[in-house]
Amino acid sequence: MHNSDPILCDVLIVGSGASGLAAAVTAAELGLDVIVVEKEPQLGGTSAWSGGWLWVPRNPLAIADGIVEGIEQSRIYLRNELHCDVLDPRVEKYLEQGPKMVEFFQRHTEVQFFSGSKMPDFHASEGYSKGGRSVCALPFDGRRLGPWINKLRRPLDVISLAGMGIAGGADLNHFLNASRSANSLFYAGKRLLRHAHDLIRHGRGMHLVNGNALVARLLKSALDRNVRLLTDAPVRALLNRDDRVVGARIERAGQLVEIRARCGVVLACGGFPHDQQRIASLFAHAPNGTEHLSAAPKGNTGDGLRLGESVGAGVVSDLPHAAAWAPVSRVPRADGGFSGFPHLMDRAKPGFLAVRQDGQRFVNEANSYHDYMCALFNVTRPEETPVSWLICDHRAQRRYGLGWSKPFPFPTASYVRQGYLLKDPTLIGLARQCGIDAKQLQVTVSAFNQGAEEGHDQLFDRGESLYNKAQGDVLHNPNPSLGSLRQGPFYAVKLVPGSLGTFAGLNTDACARVLDKHDAPIPGLFAVGNDMNSIMNGYYPSGGITLGPGMTFGYIAGRILAGCSE
Numbered sequence: 020m021h022n023s024d025p026i027l028c029d030v031l032i033v034g035s036g037a038s039g040l041a042a043a044v045t046a047a048e049l050g051l052d053v054i055v056v057e058k059e060p061q062l063g064g065t066s067a068w069s070g071g072w073l074w075v076p077r078n079p080l081a082i083a084d085g086i087v088e089g090i091e092q093s094r095i096y097l098r099n100e101l102h103c104d105v106l107d108p109r110v111e112k113y114l115e116q117g118p119k120m121v122e123f124f125q126r127h128t129e130v131q132f133f134s135g136s137k138m139p140d141f142h143a144s145e146g147y148s149k150g151g152r153s154v155c156a157l158p159f160d161g162r163r164l165g166p167w168i169n170k171l172r173r174p175l176d177v178i179s180l181a182g183m184g185i186a187g188g189a190d191l192n193h194f195l196n197a198s199r200s201a202n203s204l205f206y207a208g209k210r211l212l213r214h215a216h217d218l219i220r221h222g223r224g225m226h227l228v229n230g231n232a233l234v235a236r237l238l239k240s241a242l243d244r245n246v247r248l249l250t251d252a253p254v255r256a257l258l259n260r261d262d263r264v265v266g267a268r269i270e271r272a273g274q275l276v277e278i279r280a281r282c283g284v285v286l287a288c289g290g291f292p293h294d295q296q297r298i299a300s301l302f303a304h305a306p307n308g309t310e311h312l313s314a315a316p317k318g319n320t321g322d323g324l325r326l327g328e329s330v331g332a333g334v335v336s337d338l339p340h341a342a343a344w345a346p347v348s349r350v351p352r353a354d355g356g357f358s359g360f361p362h363l364m365d366r367a368k369p370g371f372l373a374v375r376q377d378g379q380r381f382v383n384e385a386n387s388y389h390d391y392m393c394a395l396f397n398v399t400r401p402e403e404t405p406v407s408w409l410i411c412d413h414r415a416q417r418r419y420g421l422g423w424s425k426p427f428p429f430p431t432a433s434y435v436r437q438g439y440l441l442k443d444p445t446l447i448g449l450a451r452q453c454g455i456d457a458k459q460l461q462v463t464v465s466a467f468n469q470g471a472e473e474g475h476d477q478l479f480d481r482g483e484s485l486y487n488k489a490q491g492d493v494l495h496n497p498n499p500s501l502g503s504l505r506q507g508p509f510y511a512v513k514l515v516p517g518s519l520g521t522f523a524g525l526n527t528d529a530c531a532r533v534l535d536k537h538d539a540p541i542p543g544l545f546a547v548g549n550d551m552n553s554i555m556n557g558y559y560p561s562g563g564i565t566l567g568p569g570m571t572f573g574y575i576a577g578r579i580l581a582g583c584s585e
Contacts, residue, residue, distance in 0.1 A: 029051035033287060034282065035250075038566075042547055053246045059250065067173075068172070075120070078154055084125055141488050157453060161227050171231070193478070206445055230463060252266045254322065264284050288326075290549030291369075293320045312515055323525070332533045338557030345362070347512055365422060368411075369471070408511045412506045442510050449511055522557050
């Protein structure tokens with residue numbers, strides 16, 4: 020059925036992740052009437068499951084911490100990391116506008132950050148920073164959202180603790196050290212008691228951290244500015260008039276409704292991590308589109324890209340990496356399917372190593388998740404499947420957990436029973452369960468143990484870089500990322516190719532305007548977040564290079580829609 024009465028607004032945002040909400044809040048703050056439509060029942064998209072970090076060089080919080088650098092330092096780093104002599108104009112715009120975006124949200128909205136002054140860039144190439152280029156949303160009290168808290172996507176279940184989000188850094192360390200420190204035990208106990216109280220009273224946790232806090236803060240800011248938020252409202256088509264995008268046709272409760280947007284439409288649908296057809300065409304390791312397990316929400320099926328293409332936009336298809344790769348393990352679900360657990364931190368802890376079926380290491384396990392997968396792809400022959408095994412001993416599993424299997428005091432039996440976690444008293448027995456070359460695994464672990472006890476990884480220098488050190492355990496010596504595997508039983512999980520999101524997207528200019536096949540802007544159409552082709556050219560130079568540009572170009576789009584010059 021078609022509803023003949025159109026809904027009118029100034030700006031229509033399609034998608035409710037951080038990038039789309041940043042555009043909505045900016046435009047609304049500047050006086051525009053904004054509608055956000057979301058196809059899912061919950062708001063927040065992948066952003067609500069993320070770590071909530073933004074990479075924004077020269078941000079005001081870093082400057083307040085005394086970390087002052089010129090813009091050229093960031094340019095040098097990015098030219099090295101993106102393998103180019105001249106930066107994309109969009110990168111230049113991002114470096115210029117990113118600090119202004121942070122300042123805008125800090126000054127005018129509920130979006131408040133803390134500084135990642137000790138968070139180093141991924142790689143120690145020329146121009147890199149030891150810290151000061153990252154910010155993260157401050158925790159947020161979900162009760163301040165009122166009934167809208169029930170519309171916020173909950174933290175990713177496989178990485179939360181009974182639905183309770185745990186932030187990286189001090190928060191996580193307190194939980195990991197609860198059996199070793201009275202102070203940490205008190206801290207963790209207090210957090211758990213509050214969460215239990217929230218579950219009883221509100222049906223979900225209210226102490227929001229990470230990306231959940233970022234989206235909640237953006238959501239509160241949007242509500243304060245009378246942004247209209249529609250859930251369960253998939254866009255079925257864009258509206259065109261005189262070669263200009265003037266709105267969209269959405270579906271609500273089985274009816275088609277037109278929304279007419281006087282100033283323009285912003286696509287922010289989260290890319291295509293679950294679009295099997297596009298995955299098959301762009302991911303070399305997934306020729307059928309099914310050999311890839313993304314940790315992004317299932318609803319991210321490439322709607323924004325298809326909508327852009329429907330009005331003549333082009334999708335970039337020649338990036339060196341079409342997605343932000345991450346090793347994931349297959350977590351069995353009650354419905355018989357699988358969720359992807361993203362292995363972002365455990366690989367770098369003492370007592371862990373990764374091997375392929377041949378029983379040999381192939382990578383510095385403490386490097387970034389993207390680098391880990393690039394290394395695996397590089398050593399996998401065309402006729403092979405790119406899989407690896409993450410292995411640890413009893414001490415390490417009890418101390419840090421292994422993927423979905425939680426550390427002490429949680430028992431391992433249920434994870435073993437479900438086939439997720441493989442366990443054996445000996446390395447030989449574990450190798451046989453995994454189908455790994457048992458003799459070679461023993462040789463590998465023996466050499467690794469010797470290096471770990473000396474504090475040096477002869478093969479890959481693991482634990483030497485600042486990023487490796489930050490990912491390890493500061494309390495472990497002599498190398499925070501290296502520990503021997505000696506105490507049985509031994510454990511393993513199988514890691515398969517996955518991603519945190521996609522890089523390939525709609526071709527845009529430095530103002531986030533979507534371009535047609537001739538590189539001319541399509542009037543009235545913008546794209547931000549993972550619907551915009553990544554400004555990092557398919558590379559991953561640091562943590563936060565999705566949300567940082569995403570919110571920055573959302574801010575830029577909101578200002579341009581409001582008539583501000585850039």
